[in-house]
Amino acid sequence: MIRGCERAVERLFFGAAFISALITISIFGFMFVFGLPLFSGGRFPEIMTRPWAPHLGVFGIYPMIAGTFAVSLLAMVFAFPLSMGCAVLISVTGQGRLSRLLRRTVEIMTGMPTVIYGFVGIFLLIPLVRGIFGSGSGMCVLSAALVLAVLVSPTMILLFCDSFERVPPSYGHAALAAGATKIQRFLHVTLPCAGQGIIIAFTLSLGRAIGDTLIALMLAGNGVQVPASLFDSVRTLTAHIALVFAADHDSLEFRAIFVCGMSLYLLTAILSLLARRAGSKRRQQ
Amino acid sequence: MQSIMNPLLGAVIFSLIFCTSAMAGDLDSFKGDKGELAIAGGTAHIPVMKEAARRIMTANPEIRISIAGGGSGAGVKQAGEGLVDIGNSGRKPSDEEIAKYGLHLFKWAIDGVAIIVNPGNKVRALSQEQVKDIFAGRISNWKKVGGVDKQINLYSRDEASSTREVFWKTALQEREIVANVNIIASQGAMKATVSQDPFGIGYISAGFIDESVAAVAFDGVMPSQQTVKEGKYAITRGLYSNTKGEPVGLTKKFLEYLFTVEGQQIVAEQGFIPVQ
Amino acid sequence: MEPPVKIRINSLSFCYNGRKVLRHTSVSFSTNSITAIVGPSGTGKSTFLMTLNRLWEELPNCSLQGTVEIRFNGVFSNIYEREFAVEKLRRQVGMVFQTPNPLPMSIFKNVAFPLELAGEKEKDFIRARVEEALQKVRLWDEVKDRLSESALSLSGGQQQRMCIARAMILQPEILLLDEPTSSLDHTGAEAIEQLLLQLKQNCTILVVSHYLDQVKRIADRVVELRDGQLCSR
């Protein structure tokens, strides 16, 4: 009796895990099936490399791919040193109360709604960027990347701090005993030992920057072009989906967003896998 | 296409002629009704839809009307797919779409598409050639059209927008739009953006113009209710509401309401030209 | 007269994390006696205890061959047989760990927990059995007024005695102890030794121990675990 109940509950738990896994797979399945008409006849390379001009029957997503990378990589260029600096301030150079306070602030920042960053970005940052750099509309790669950097930094900071804390304290004690300062201990012992953790933090944050829709949609201008400068209007894959999803459901235009969806799916999945690999490497150390 | 809606229009006109005590009576048809009505599509239509919905729902709280944007493309498609009851579009749906979905069209207003700039910009008139050159990227500085020595910031609408389509067909005569144009997703956003960008240029439904942006004369004609009505202003279009098949029940009553005196008054108040 | 055999181990091999803890070893333990298991640290004495109540099955990367037979009601049965219910086995084979491990509940609830797990619902019966068990470990007088307090508020020695009471409440026929006194001070350890001597009246006790003098004081028999073999000393 109890055996049977036990077995049944285990099945139930397994069922829940299975459903969740099934969702993950079926999301990909949907992207693939809906995007299928664009894949037939070997048109895949064409889609990935051509520009977007629906009125000419060209449904390439190359500009959006370029836009996604431009915005997210630039955001990482800002966010990485910023986060590293803040993490160092929290765990090395900052002291007692101040470092705790900063940490709390950062923790709370992880809960800021994205739409609020976008909202303030439109009314505060856009006119500022336009005013300072003189030319252009202010809706550009730079504005989106700046806000995105602020968006992903808190999580990255906490992950950095976490990876510093994982370094066994005995290593640090050894360095301190040899006469190292706190900063020397950090640079010579903690940082090299936290390598995998830093890789994890970077990949996961990059995934988040690539996957963010709202900031790019509200601040990047959504122009379909391969950006040539920081002040060009661009459209990311995510924003493209949000802008075009209302199109005719049988048109190739509509199908193309599922190709975008699939590219994003694969991209973020690869990043998740890379982070997992770095994680298992860290455990082995 | 008028022929499709003739019987309905006839009935509406008939009731307009013989119904002298219009205002209070126009909402009477909703009495005792209940149910939900979903509307989506063209963003130019939203203010009219909102006001009409507000009056109907105040008169009869049992009725629920939801209004979403999404653009004219979405309006036509979602109505055709049966995802909404009424799909709005700022253009006449193509014959192909009408045949495919079995759409019924109701044109309840005429609207101009106005070119707008920031009120701080001195440029107040452009020729069609200048507009074409600006949006093709051949003219990229306000100095060339009589303004200050600043780069022109271009704003255009998304692919699902009928304002874009009308503007592109009529004003630009289907010429290329340069790639570095900024894409804005709605009428309101366009107005908001241009009102904030001293060197921007864009286009919106004439009904949306207020003091935060300045309209530009197109080939010497300022867009206004008057010039649009008289046909002097070149870039015009109809505002349509579309249904899949013959409208029935609440959908029908809502559309009829748009053609009543009160309904057409709302249209005029929101800056569009009533069809009546 | 030699007391009858309680546990019979036949050619038992046990592998933990790729390390061979037991290699085809055979040994038996007699009823109502105290056997001390000694040996260099890290040879797997604790994991050996776990092969007697199948607790190793909760650990990752373990494998086992051979048989362990225990005599219940006069009949030997192999505890690794398919139809042998593991929960039932563990109710008959009590275990006490190296560090006291009270669950985050009240003292009363801790001790009564195994009874409740076994499906006992009679409140008065549970109460009586808890008192009896606590009496047996000589903890009753110390805690009778604070049974509803958290078990974590007890001292280390008290906690360990409570854990023994908890292990004893189902009146198991076998009791496994893994260095039960190593985390306690002298007086605490002595109390537990006394307790074990008393418990052996109706219980077969296996105790892993490091302290040779302790072993000498209480054990009827000493078994050494070395190179995967268990041999008497």
Next chain:
Amino acid sequence: MMRFLEKVLPLFSWLCGAVLVAAISSVTGYLLFKGLRGVNLGLLFGTTDPVAALMLRQQVFDGLFPAMVGTLSLVLMSVGWAIPIGIAAGIYLAEYARGRTKMIFNLLFDILAGLPSVIIGLFGFSLTLFLNRHVSEALRPCLLISSIALAFLVLPYIIRTTQLAFESLPVQSRMTARALGASRLQNIVHVLLPQAFPGISSGVILAIGRCAEDTIVIMLTGVVASAGVPRSLLSPYEALPFYIYYISSQYGDQQELARGYSAAILLLIICLFLFSLAFLIKKGARYRTLYRP
């Protein structure tokens, strides 16, 4: 090189801290400056009588009340879907799954946790299309569909916090009850679940916060600009974050924009409250959950 770094690092770290604090305080400060005046009862109910609105006797046309009700029902429903499935899956992963099965599940949930919300939204949207065409015409983008899609979005949060809460329990407390004859299920229900509860509840709160702030998923699956208080699961609805997004792009006049600022403050308060709560219960819950290495 190292010498130089040693010299510069303290200064650099202070600079970064200052930049971050400046960024966050300018965002919140700007919002408060612009919108604090508008935060009052009129923000919620407009010109409608609050009591009548709360009793659903009158509809609110120029207040945030329908959006608040929409967000609330959305959150309750999605978390309602996600909690049972998420906790059960988390327990399975921590307590039952072993070896290859566990590896595959872990992998898939990593992927699910990393998926951009727009993909979940697109999935919800195409699911609606699919159901509308093949199951029933009555299925349109609505509260029900949105809540299901949002549940997919927060499912990995709940799975991960549950799994982590169980896995981080000390081995000993896991073995204790088992040694006393508890079955696996008894051990989970009586011993492990109570101890894992703080971890799980912080995950649930994070999920609530995520549901409350999400804009993209609902944008693709049924939120609309104007709908009133939702009457049924199958009706479109309004939501607070979408209202903010909508105002930012569609505002007609300064008054409407001011309402957008106040709405942003409201959302900010709700989300920060939820996150502080989650952190109070379990420190570091969010990033360890989302980004479980």
